[in-house]
Amino acid sequence: MLHSATLPPKPPSGLPPLPPGWTEHKAPTGHLYYYNNETKQSTYARPIAQHAFTPQRNPPPIPYHPPSFSGASPGGPYGGNFNPQHQGFPGGHRQGFAGGQHRGRGGHRGGNNFQDRRRHEEDRPKHRYDIPGCKPWVLVKTKLGRRFVHNKDTNESFWKFPGDVMKGVVEFDRVEREKRERRERGEPSEDEDEKMAEVDEFALAATAICAPEKQLRDEMAEDSSEYEEVEVTDDEDENEANPSKRQRTEEPAEGQPIDFTEDDIAYQLAAMGEEYGLDPGEYGNGPEEEWEEGAEGLPLTEEDSKALFRDLLDDYHISPFSTWEKIIEEGHIIEDGRYTVLSSMKLRKECWDEWARDKIQSLKEQREKQEKKDPRIPYMAFLQKHATPKLFWPEFRRKYKKEPEMKDMKLSDKDREKLYREHINRLKLPQATLKSDLTALLKSQPLSVLNRSTSLVALPPALLTDLRFISLQPSTRNPLIETYISTLPPAPDDAAVSAEDDVEMAKKRAERERREKALARREKRVQEEKRRQKRDLEVGKGRLREEEMELQQAMRVGKDGLKSQLGYLEDDNRRASDVGDDQDGSE
Amino acid sequence: MPVYRTGARNKKPPPDGFEDIEDTLLEFANKMKDAENASHEGKKKYEMLWPIFQITHQRSRYIYDLYYEKEAISKTLYDWLLKNNYADANLIAKWKKQGYEKLCCLRCIQTKETNFSSTCICRVPKAQLKDDQTVQCVSCGCRGCSSGD
Numbered sequence: 189m190l191h192s193a194t195l196p197p198k199p200p201s202g203l204p205p206l207p208p209g210w211t212e213h214k215a216p217t218g219h220l221y222y223y224n225n226e227t228k229q230s231t232y233a234r235p236i237a238q239h240a241f242t243p244q245r246n247p248p249p250i251p252y253h254p255p256s257f258s259g260a261s262p263g264g265p266y267g268g269n270f271n272p273q274h275q276g277f278p279g280g281h282r283q284g285f286a287g288g289q290h291r292g293r294g295g296h297r298g299g300n301n302f303q304d305r306r307r308h309e310e311d312r313p314k315h316r317y318d319i320p321g322c323k324p325w326v327l328v329k330t331k332l333g334r335r336f337v338h339n340k341d342t343n344e345s346f347w348k349f350p351g352d353v354m355k356g357v358v359e360f361d362r363v364e365r366e367k368r369e370r371r372e373r374g375e376p377s378e379d380e381d382e383k384m385a386e387v388d389e390f391a392l393a394a395t396a397i398c399a400p401e402k403q404l405r406d407e408m409a410e411d412s413s414e415y416e417e418v419e420v421t422d423d424e425d426e427n428e429a430n431p432s433k434r435q436r437t438e439e440p441a442e443g444q445p446i447d448f449t450e451d452d453i454a455y456q457l458a459a460m461g462e463e464y465g466l467d468p469g470e471y472g473n474g475p476e477e478e479w480e481e482g483a484e485g486l487p488l489t490e491e492d493s494k495a496l497f498r499d500l501l502d503d504y505h506i507s508p509f510s511t512w513e514k515i516i517e518e519g520h521i522i523e524d525g526r527y528t529v530l531s532s533m534k535l536r537k538e539c540w541d542e543w544a545r546d547k548i549q550s551l552k553e554q555r556e557k558q559e560k561k562d563p564r565i566p567y568m569a570f571l572q573k574h575a576t577p578k579l580f581w582p583e584f585r586r587k588y589k590k591e592p593e594m595k596d597m598k599l600s601d602k603d604r605e606k607l608y609r610e611h612i613n614r615l616k617l618p619q620a621t622l623k624s625d626l627t628a629l630l631k632s633q634p635l636s637v638l639n640r641s642t643s644l645v646a647l648p649p650a651l652l653t654d655l656r657f658i659s660l661q662p663s664t665r666n667p668l669i670e671t672y673i674s675t676l677p678p679a680p681d682d683a684a685v686s687a688e689d690d691v692e693m694a695k696k697r698a699e700r701e702r703r704e705k706a707l708a709r710r711e712k713r714v715q716e717e718k719r720r721q722k723r724d725l726e727v728g729k730g731r732l733r734e735e736e737m738e739l740q741q742a743m744r745v746g747k748d749g750l751k752s753q754l755g756y757l758e759d760d761n762r763r764a765s766d767v768g769d770d771q772d773g774s775e
Numbered sequence: 776m777p778v779y780r781t782g783a784r785n786k787k788p789p790p791d792g793f794e795d796i797e798d799t800l801l802e803f804a805n806k807m808k809d810a811e812n813a814s815h816e817g818k819k820k821y822e823m824l825w826p827i828f829q830i831t832h833q834r835s836r837y838i839y840d841l842y843y844e845k846e847a848i849s850k851t852l853y854d855w856l857l858k859n860n861y862a863d864a865n866l867i868a869k870w871k872k873q874g875y876e877k878l879c880c881l882r883c884i885q886t887k888e889t890n891f892s893s894t895c896i897c898r899v900p901k902a903q904l905k906d907d908q909t910v911q912c913v914s915c916g917c918r919g920c921s922s923g924d
Contacts (some may be wrong), residue, residue, distance in 0.1 A: 509795045509847065511837055514802070541844065548847040597788035 210235050319356040320363070327357060488706045493529035496703050497536065498543045500526040508547035512540050525711060563598035564653045567607065570594075572658040577612050581605050607655070614659045625656040626665065630672050639679040644669065790852040796841065800861060803834045825916035828880050831863060832915075838862040839870060877924070879917035900924060 206212060209226045223230045315329040316338075324341040337353050338345045349357055488496075504521055521527050530536045570593040575584065585605075588594050594604070614622070629651065630638070637648040644666060651657050657665070810826035838861060842853045857864045869875045869884070878884065883895035896910045897917035901924045904910065911918050 507795075507798075508845075509841070510799055511833075513833075514799070541840075545845040545847070548845055597786060 204234075204236050207235055317360060319353065319360050321359065322353050322356040325353050325356065327360060488529065488710050492703050492706060494539050494542075495699075496526045496529045496707055497539045499700060499703070500524055501540065501543050508544040508551070512537055515540070526707060529707060529710075562649050562653050563596055564603075564607070565649060567593050567596070567599055567604065568653060568655075568658050571608060571611050572662075575608060575611055575615070577615055581608050584608060610655055611658065614655060617659070619660075619664075622656070622659045623664075623668065626660055626668060627672070629654055629656045630669065635677065636680060638673070638676065640673060640676045641679055642673055642676075790849060790855050792848050792852045793855075796838075796848065799837065800834070803830060803837070806830050807834075821913050822916065828882075828915035832866070832879060835862040835866050839867050843871075874922050876922045877920045879912075879920040880915040882914040883912060883917060883920070897921075 206222065209224050210222050211225065213221055213223055215221055219232065220234075221230055221232050222235055224235075311330045311332045311334070313328045314331045317327045317329070319325050319327050319337070324339050326338050326340060327335060328338050328345075329335050334347075336345055336347045337349050337357070346353075500521055504524075506515060506521070515521065527536075530539060570588075570591065574588060579587065585594065585601075633648060633651060637650065642648075647669075660668075807827070807830050810830055813826065815823050838848075838853070838856055841847045842850075848856075856862055857867075863881075866878065866881055869878050869881065875884070879897060882888070883897055886892045886894055889895070895912045895914060895917070897912040897915075897920050899910070899919075900921040901919055909918070
């Protein structure tokens with residue numbers, strides 16, 4: 189990427205030069221197109237010069253500049269050990285790492301830097317190894333067998349290993365070689381620490397990024413020749429003859445440690461088993477035993493799962509008056525993990541029905557406890573604001589017929605009219621009378637509803653629905669009420685009811701926490717189970733592959749009979765040991 | 776000439792508890808409107824009324840459940856809903872009878888309207904149908920509403 193920005197773009201080598209006046213551009217989609225400045229023509233088809241001239245004209249810089257590396261400090265990834273031969277790739281695959289870590293963005297960002305990756309379209313990270321002793325650094329092996337180091341913390345990648353990492357890599361190589369030798373001898377190795385899952389994810393991210401530019405390859409292939417050289421770092425162990433020709437489906441041949449043989453998988457299984465603290469005999473024996481063994485911790489009983497589901501319904505503030513179909517259609521609860529604690533839709537629906545019934549009952553009780561909201565309160569406030577002696581009732585009604593207070597069906601039209609007329613009549617009275625009326629009203633209120641702690645915004649409804657209350661303007665009324673309230677004694681005390689409620693609430697909370705813990709345990713176990721199944725599958729596949737290979741070998745018996753086969757096997761062995769020697773030599 | 780009375784001012788308000796179910800009923804009403812206005816292009820003639828039957832069934836079931844199963848609405852509200860045609864009272868009356876708990880529509884039990892004076896195919900229990908015989912009745916698109924299924 190750096191490279192393409194600094195070097196002047198060259199005309200692609202494989203294609204004939206453009207005729208004069210034509211320029212090459214890249215569409216945002218990545219397609220190349222050609223534009224003639226003089227005739228204002230543009231075309232996807234490459235125009236070809238009529239006469240054989242070749243003044244090496246440079247097409248203008250590509251207008252579409254891939255932005256993906258603008259954020260990376262130019263000196264950063266390559267730093268002091270900038271190696272002009274090897275540039276491009278680690279940077280390009282940093283995108284791969286980014287994709288692996290935040291997958292959401294990976295695809296999008298990956299689409300931008302196809303220019304970089306087209307040089308190594310075949311190459312992509314294949315395996316990642318932790319380097320012992322250099323924590324954030326990982327060693328990444330690509331499909332072509334090349335290796336680079338990547339810092340997980342700083343997101344830096346280098347072809348050339350930095351000094352301190354180099355030691356770690358050397359150490360790593362030594363361990364690897366020992367492991368391989370041991371494997372050849374048929375002994376199990378202990379410290380197999382490849383993490384299959386990680387590698388898978390990693391490769392997956394990389395392929396996801398590589399996929400969209402597939403169709404562009406044809407156009408892009410043109411200047412791939414100048415970056416063709418496959419570099420090899422100094423301590424690269426195996427020099428495969430031509431690794432890019434290797435098929436994915438090919439069986440592991442010639443001692444390449446990259447491919448997973450059945451042995452590898454078996455070792456991983458062993459490692460996994462150790463991780464979970466199992467005996468070697470246990471992990472191969474099918475999942476059922478595991479399940480029962482793990483299930484002794486915090487079991488998820490039927491009531492618990494039901495209660496969890498009810499918690500879920502509570503948490504999402506679902507209306508109990510809604511329909512089940514609608515809730516499912518909305519699908520908010522489906523994403524929650526607690527949705528799956530009940531195994532079938534029928535059970536869920538039953539649980540929902542029960543929950544709704546209970547919820548509605550409790551709602552009803554709550555409402556009974558609450559005092560009924562008087563429909564007159566908003567109407568009174570409305571009257572205070574809008575009623576004038578200038579309007580008769582029919583006029584007033586017509587003028588404000590759109591207002592919700594006037595449309596409210598709880599209050600009949602007759603009542604409304606009556607209140608209006610009385611209010612208008614009262615407005616005509618002198619202020620002194622209104623004031624004395626208000627004090628009389630205030631005095632008539634019992635101490636339990638109106639006392640010193642009453643605030644102006646929470647006055648009792650008996651006060652709010654009285655005409656005497658709204659006859660005075662708020663500006664004169666509020667000070668009056670305030671002074672009256674301040675003269676009142678405090679409320680009679682009866683607030684020792686909530687202690688029992690508190691205890692009950694605490695109990696409920698504890699119960700809920702317990703259930704949630706159980707759910708977490710269960711989920712963990714399911715994950716484990718999934719991983720194990722995957723591993724089993726891979727073992728099975730490995731075995732199948734091996735059998736196929738054996739079969740193929742067996743089929744290869746020609747006229748020479750058994751002897752030739754034996755010879756072939758020997759050949760194999762010799763080659764494997766050769767590779768081992770090579771590695772020794774390279775150290 | 777009588778006074779022309781308009782608007783809600785002379786109307787009685789719906790009984791208490793209507794606000795709770797108002798939204799869901801409104802949704803049903805909207806669905807019904809959509810179904811009524813949906814295009815008939817590419818549909819068989821007898822298929823055209825299926826969505827109408829289905830929505831009626833769903834809405835009736837919703838009110839039936841609220842009143843009989845969940846006991847969420849009062850008798851007055853239930854009666855008011857029936858009176859205002861939010862639910863089909865005759866269909867609900869059938870649901871209360873044994874063997875008709877899941878009945879899809881009243882047409883499907885009208886024996887007099889069929890050639891062999893029998894009920895609809897959707898009333899036949901799954902057990903008595905042939906293996907992997909799928910049915911969808913002509914009158915309302917029901918796929919089987921026998922109580923045993």
